[in-house]
Amino acid sequence: MPNNIDLWDRETWDxxxxxxxxxxxxxxxATGITYKAVSKWFYSERNPSLRSQxxxxxxxxxxxxxxxxxxxxPSVRAAIRSVIL
Incomplete structure (x- = not known):
């Protein structure tokens, strides 16, 4: 796994x-999203929400x-905490 993981980078995800x-x-x-939507994330056709990421x-x-x-x-950190916890 790369040392600096970029959660927002499709190449890293893939x-x-x-x-x-x-x-x-x-x-x-795992995300509760359709297969089709997930494939669009990886083909740069759509962007997943922060929660989905x-x-x-x-x-x-x-x-x-x-x-x-x-x-x-702070608002992003609060959104992250709400998903993680």
């Missing part, structure tokens, strides 16, 4: 997804403390 043999279906189930990171096994350490906006 590299980790492939390395761990996680399917779009697995991500769809966090749930996807959990599904991909990305350590959230590392991925989110540079986020300082």
């Amino acid at each position: 590299a980790i997804r492939r390395a761990r043999a996680i399917t779009y279906g697995d991500i769809a189930e 966090i749930l996807m990171a959990k599904c991909l096994g990305i350590p959230l403390t590392e991925a989110l350490k540079n986020i300082t906006d």
Whole structure:
């Protein structure tokens, strides 16, 4: 896994997804979003919500403390806490 994980980068998502043999279906189930919507995230046709990105990171096994350490906006941090807890 890369040292500096960028939670917002599709290439990072896809590299980790492939390395761990996680399917779009697995991500769809973990996020509660349709398979079609998830595939659009990976093909840059749509952007996942913050909540979906966090749930996807959990599904991909990305350590959230590392991925989110540079986020300082209090409202974003509150949204993240609401999903993690």
